[in-house]
Structures are given as structure tokens and as C-alpha cells.
Amino acid sequence: MPAADRWRELHRLHVRVEVAIEAALRAHRLTAGEYAILEVLAEHGHARMQLLAQAVELPQSTTSRLVAQLEQTGLLERYLCEADRRGVFTSITADGRVAQRAAQVSYEEALESTLPRP
Secondary structure, eight states, X not given: OOHHHHHHHHHHHHHHHHHHHXXXXXXXXXXXXXXXXXXXXXXXXXXXXXXXXXHHTOOHHHHHHHHHHHHHTTSEEEEEOSSOTTOEXXXXXXXXXXXXXXHHHHHHHHHHHHSOOO
């Protein structure tokens, strides 16, 4: 199969998975980007904003916007780094952990239903 055909097939699968994830997370009032941030922070507890953006593979401006939205809903907190006052960290709250765990089931079901089995 030519590379262009393989790429189109992969792209179609990616779109199907993204649509399924967004639909599944809508019930939890989360977007895929918000869930990705919660997932990283649930695993690590806290992260510097730059590293969080890299971990979720989103632009820093998008990550900052999503973090601000999650902070407004009480799922995250932001604070300045004690050692370097220019550094901003974000950490998951107890409510954020609850939300992430609840959404994780829907997230995994969306993946299972759309990704092909090996």
C-alpha cells in the first residue's frame, strides 16, 4: 500500500478515535485536552506548565487556557515555584482526581470501541 494511502487510513482512524473520545468525555463535562492534562497530573501530582504542555503534546498557549478552565472548575491549582518565581506549577486537586477517575472509564471504553485490535 502506498505511503499516502497508509497516511489517509491512519488519519481517518485518528479522527474516529478523537470523535469517540470527545463524545465519551462530554458526559463528564471535559474535553480531550482537559482530560489529557488531568491524566498527566493524576499520575505525577503536579508539573511545571512547560513540561505539562510537552507531556500532553499541546501548544503552551492551549495548555495554559485549558489549565485556567480546569482551575476555574476547581479541578486544578496553580502556584509559583519557590526556587524560581518565574516558574508556574499546576497540581491536581482532590476533585480533579475524582473527575479524572470517573472519566477514565469512558475514555478507555471509547478507545476500546474505536481502535483496531492487534
